Amino acid sequence: MDGRHQINVDVESTYLEEQSVPSEHRYVFAYTVTMRNAGEVPARLLTRHWIITDANGRVQEVRGEGVVGEQPHLQPGQGFRYSSGAVLETPVGAMHGSYQMLGDDGKQFDAPIPAFRLAKPGLLH
DSSP: OOOSEEEEEEEEEEEEEGBBBBGGEEEEEEEEEEEEEEEEEEOEEEEEEEEEEETTTEEEEEEESSSSBBBBEEOTTTTTEEEEEEEHHHHHHEEEEEEEETTTTTTTEEEEEEEEEOOOHHHOO
């Protein structure tokens, strides 16, 4: 990154016990993403690309426009936060990916989403 185009991404995840049905191999997680434009150029989020891996090694790829129906436009220093969810067949998994951004200067760049764990509490010590 050149410093002019930089989006910092932080994610927190939680297990949704009330929506999960372990007997049917359905484990539901919510995650909240906080992104902040740490660069010098305003930028719009165009698309998202997620890679979701469960404990069986099964990989789902998710691509789409925007996030939660929006394509936030972030001024330098501005942040955006949203929540979404994922459903796994195992009680443990991980997600990572990237957002494809377009700077107001016409430059497209990726904002990496660091890997984070999805885990039902009490399984891992």
